[in-house]
Each structure stands twice: as structure tokens, then as C-alpha cells.
Amino acid sequence: MNRALFSLYHKEGCESFARFLVDRGYEILSTGGTYKYLQERGIPVSEVSQVTGFPEVFDGRVKTLHPMIHGGILFRRENSSHQQQLTSHKIVPIDFVVVNLYPFKETIQKPNVTLEEIIEQIDIGGVALIRAAAKNYHDVCIIVDNNDIPLIQEEIEKNGSVSLETRTRLATKAFSHTAYYDSMISTYFQRMTEMTFPMEMGLPLKKISSLRYGENPHQQAALYRSFVDANISTINAEILWGKEMSYNNYLDADGCLDILREFANDKPFAVIIKHTNPCGAAYGQTLQEAFKRAKASDPVSAFGGIIGVNQTMDKSTATSIIEDFFEIVIAPEYDPEALDILKTKKNLRILKLKGSEWMKKGLNYRRIEGGMLVQEWDQVGMSQETWKVVTRTSPTDEQNEDLKFAWKIAKHVKSNAIVYVKAGQVIGVGAGQMSRVDSARIALEKTTNVGLHIQGAVMASDAFFPFRDTVDTAAKDGIVAIVQPGGSMRDQESIDAANEHGIAMVFTGIRHFKH
Numbered sequence: 001m002n003r004a005l006f007s008l009y010h011k012e013g014c015e016s017f018a019r020f021l022v023d024r025g026y027e028i029l030s031t032g033g034t035y036k037y038l039q040e041r042g043i044p045v046s047e048v049s050q051v052t053g054f055p056e057v058f059d060g061r062v063k064t065l066h067p068m069i070h071g072g073i074l075f076r077r078e079n080s081s082h083q084q085q086l087t088s089h090k091i092v093p094i095d096f097v098v099v100n101l102y103p104f105k106e107t108i109q110k111p112n113v114t115l116e117e118i119i120e121q122i123d124i125g126g127v128a129l130i131r132a133a134a135k136n137y138h139d140v141c142i143i144v145d146n147n148d149i150p151l152i153q154e155e156i157e158k159n160g161s162v163s164l165e166t167r168t169r170l171a172t173k174a175f176s177h178t179a180y181y182d183s184m185i186s187t188y189f190q191r192m193t194e195m196t197f198p199m200e201m202g203l204p205l206k207k208i209s210s211l212r213y214g215e216n217p218h219q220q221a222a223l224y225r226s227f228v229d230a231n232i233s234t235i236n237a238e239i240l241w242g243k244e245m246s247y248n249n250y251l252d253a254d255g256c257l258d259i260l261r262e263f264a265n266d267k268p269f270a271v272i273i274k275h276t277n278p279c280g281a282a283y284g285q286t287l288q289e290a291f292k293r294a295k296a297s298d299p300v301s302a303f304g305g306i307i308g309v310n311q312t313m314d315k316s317t318a319t320s321i322i323e324d325f326f327e328i329v330i331a332p333e334y335d336p337e338a339l340d341i342l343k344t345k346k347n348l349r350i351l352k353l354k355g356s357e358w359m360k361k362g363l364n365y366r367r368i369e370g371g372m373l374v375q376e377w378d379q380v381g382m383s384q385e386t387w388k389v390v391t392r393t394s395p396t397d398e399q400n401e402d403l404k405f406a407w408k409i410a411k412h413v414k415s416n417a418i419v420y421v422k423a424g425q426v427i428g429v430g431a432g433q434m435s436r437v438d439s440a441r442i443a444l445e446k447t448t449n450v451g452l453h454i455q456g457a458v459m460a461s462d463a464f465f466p467f468r469d470t471v472d473t474a475a476k477d478g479i480v481a482i483v484q485p486g487g488s489m490r491d492q493e494s495i496d497a498a499n500e501h502g503i504a505m506v507f508t509g510i511r512h513f514k515h
């Protein structure tokens with residue numbers, strides 16, 4: 001007789017599949033709760049403890065962990081010695097295993113949950129059942145996802161059994177499932193014990209959706225969620241309107257959020273992102289003014305960009321936004337009227353931030369072929385406490401404000417990064433150049449192209465100047481103050497240059513390379 005073991009945390013609806021199997025001559029075995037559930041619904045079912053001759057003990061910590069169960073799953077059907085042992089130990093074969101696990105993920109997300117409750121939701125026996133059945137997929141069918149049931153039923157109806165091909169696919173899925181489950185637990189424990197770079201690790205990744213394509217149309221792509229953090233992130237953002245987000249949209253939106261993090265709880269601020277770099281950013285008296293000034297930073301590049309604002313999107317800002325084509329708008333909140341205005345653009349994706357915590361969680365993982373680079377997020381360095389004026393001239397209060405602003409933006413520009421800021425508005429960005437001098441030149445060109453005047457502006461450089469040439473050029477162009485990390489062997493040359501030109505220079509002591 002064929003036998004199926006049902007052990008389910010979420011039991012709803014399992015009776016129809018159990019009934020299907022019973023009608024085809026299967027015997028059903030179940031753990032305590034599932035047994036009760038099926039019995040109450042009139043399904044003939046035997047309790048696991050009847051098979052093991054041993055009761056469930058320790059509040060269910062041990063239910064199925066028994067040779068009568070695991071032997072019935074794991075013995076090799078074509079092996080005569082296994083068959084003999086099976087008979088002599090009166091072990092009954094189990095051909096189907098249907099399991100869903102204790103809800104560890106849902107438990108850690110509960111408010112005020114205790115560690116004790118969390119630990120009790122680490123499933124042991126269910127995971128062992130899944131792995132045993134998946135290991136013996138040649139003869140056993142493992143089901144961890146209800147979505148697979150229709151196909152299995154179809155195969156049984158048609159052929160009287162489930163094909164090896166399907167069993168192999170189900171085993172693959174089962175191993176991924178237990179790996180995901182265990183990575184969730186190990187990540188939780190790493191966070192709890194503050195173990196940042198463990199010797200071994202698994203990343204819990206759950207697919208959220210397929211994406212139309214990757215960076216380019218010939219690349220397939222999907223979106224995965226890494227952990228259950230509820231802090232502010234693109235993954236957690238609510239998509240209120242617009243077309244499906246693309247792979248590049250997610251990357252750009254993430255870049256946009258990184259900048260918004262620096263300006264949370266600040267004056268009205270807007271930023272426009274293109275290809276993960278800011279092409280415009282500005283403060284304003286109002287959000288509308290901030291947006292208009294951000295667009296004026298580089299109106300040509302802003303076209304088709306991603307807009308981020310740090311305050312509730314209002315009607316007037318929305319009215320200005322829809323004058324041009326943008327891909328995405330990101331805001332912490334939307335006035336209903338503003339939302340209606342933005343929705344007149346049918347392709348504009350509207351993202352509302354969710355959560356209250358801006359700090360990034362966990363570690364930053366970067367895939368390289370054959371491995372992964374892992375580092376902490378770059379979440380330091382914005383405090384002016386570490387800043388040191390190294391020139392005879394000190395920045396004025398206004399210049400200091402601009403330096404702070406420029407430094408926050410430069411941190412999020414691809415290296416080599418040079419940013420020019422004047423009166424709380426980015427007026428030039430040089431991004432991702434192989435030479436810092438080229439970045440400075442490009443930033444200047446941007447400034448001149450859009451008719452903004454560099455005279456009186458400040459400059460930020462994400463890393464130190466190896467030579468004095470950038471300082472010389474900047475001063476000649478009209479830059480009045482510079483912020484940079486310092487740390488070059490030739491720092492003194494740059495300081496001398498700044499002093500000769502009578503401009504102010506500040507060392508932050510912290511570098512913000514972004515590769």
C-alpha cells in the first residue's frame with residue numbers, strides 16, 4: 001500500500017489532497033495536530049505515534065524524529081539489504097511527504113516577540129522530513145508548496161504515479177526551501193549575536209517577482225528579497241501607481257533612496273537620479289522650489305530620471321513634475337491632490353516609502369564571478385565633528401552649509417566624484433571618471449552648459465587629491481571652498497595651493513569611494 005505522511009503547520013485545505021490520495025488507496029499518517037484536523041474532516045488517518053509506538057514528547061519538539069518514520073522514507077527500494085532490514089524492523093514505507101514548516105519568519109516579525117517564542121518556532125523534525133524525502137527523491141515525492149499539488153494530482157490521475165522528473169524538481173525545490181529556512185535562522189542569530197563576518201553563511205533570498213528583463217533586454221532577471229527588515233528600502237516601498245518596475249528602475253530607485261537617507265528630517269530637498277548617479281539635487285524654501293532647482297542642476301540629464309523628495313509630495317510640486325518625463329517619483333507621503341496630478345502620467349511609477357528607520361541593515365554584498373565581496377554599508381562620515389579646516393582661510397557659515405551639502409551628494413556619486421554646490425543647489429557633477437581632474441572638468445562643463453555660475457561655489461571630492469592641479473584649476477574657475485578627505489602624501493601641496501589662492505579647504509578624514 002502507498003503511504004503519505006502529512007505534517008503541516010498551515011493545515012487549511014490539506015484535506016482535499018488527503019482525500020484525493022485516500023480515494024486512490026493511499027494510507028495517510030499524520031502528526032498530532034494534522035491528524036486531528038484531518039480526522040475532524042472525515043479523512044481516514046493514522047497518527048505517527050501509532051507507527052512509532054512512541055508518543056510526541058517535549059511539547060512537540062520530538063514527533064517524527066524516529067527510525068520508523070525516517071527509515072520508511074530513506075530506505076532504498078532497489079536495495080535487498082535495505083528491504084530485509086525494513087521487514088525485520090517492521091518499518092512501513094512512506095512514499096509521499098507533505099510538510100510545511102513552523103513559521104519562523106512570521107514569528108521574528110511579530111512585535112514584542114520573545115527569544116523563547118522564536119526558538120520554539122525553529123522547526124527541526126519537519127526540516128528532517130523534507131531533507132530525507134528529497135534525498136530519496138528517486139522513490140519518494142516531497143511536497144513543500146501547495147502550488148505543486150494540481151500537477152501531482154494530474155500525474156497520478158494519468159499515470160498512477162508521479163514521474164521521476166517531477167520528483168526531481170520537487171526535491172530541488174525542497175532543498176532550496178530548507179536552505180532558505182536555515183539561512184533565515186542563521187541570519188537572525190548572526191544579527192542577535194552581532195556576528196558580522198561569519199566563516200560560513202547562507203543568504204535567505206525569496207523571489208518577489210520576475211522582472212521583464214535585466215540591465216539589457218537579452219538578460220533574464222528577477223527580484224529577490226533578502227531578509228525581513230522593515231526599514232525604509234526600495235523593496236519595502238509601496239508602488240502606488242505606474243508600470244511594473246524594471247531592473248534598472250530598482251537600481252536607480254535604490255541610489256535615490258541612499259541620497260534621501262542623508263536628507264531625512266531636513267529642509268525641503270529634492271534629488272534627480274540618472275544611472276544611479278545624482279544629476280541634480282537642491283534645497284528649497286518649498287518642495288516645489290527644491291525640485292525646480294534640482295532639475296535646473298542639469299535639465300538635459302534630468303529627463304527620464306528618478307525623483308526623490310524628503311517631504312510629503314504636494315500639489316504644486318506634482319504640477320511641476322508632470323511638465324516633463326520622469327520614470328519614478330519617490331516620497332515619504334503624498335497629498336491626495338498631488339497623487340491625482342501625478343497619476344495623469346500613466347507610465348510614471350509612484351513609490352511611497354514605508355517604515356520609519358532610515359539606517360541600512362545587515363551587510364552590503366557585491367557579486368563578483370566566483371564569489372562575493374562583503375562589506376559594511378557606508379553609513380558614516382556625515383558628521384562635521386571630524387572635519388578640520390587645513391587652510392588659513394576658514395569657510396563662511398554659508399560656505400560651510402554648502403560644503404556639508406556637497407559632501408553628502410559626493411558620497412553617492414560614482415568615483416572619481418567631484419560635486420560643485422552653490423547656495424544649496426548642485427550646479428555640477430563629475431561622476432565615474434578614471435581621473436579626478438576629468439571629473440572636475442566635466443562638473444565645470446555641466447555648470448557652464450546650464451548657465452549656472454561657478455563663481456562662489458564650493459567643491460567636494462570623494463577622495464583626496466594626489467596632486468595640487470585640481471585645487472589650482474578649481475580656484476581659477478572660481479571655487480571658494482573645498483571639502484575632501486585628505487590623506488594624500490602630497491596633502492601639503494594641495495593645502496599650499498588653496499592658501500596661495502586664498503580659498504578654504506576642509507579635510508573630513510573620511511573617504512567615500514563608490515565603485
Ligand SMILES: NC(=O)c1ncn([C@@H]2O[C@H](COP(=O)(O)O)[C@@H](O)[C@H]2O)c1NC=O
Nearest residue numbers: 009031033034061062063064065124125126
Ligand atoms: N519535532 C518533530 O519531530 C516534528 N516533526 C514535524 N514537525 C512539524 O510539526 C508541524 C505539524 O505538527 P502538528 O501536525 O502537530 O500540528 C509541521 O510544521 C512539521 O514541520 C515537528 N516539529 C518541529 O520540529
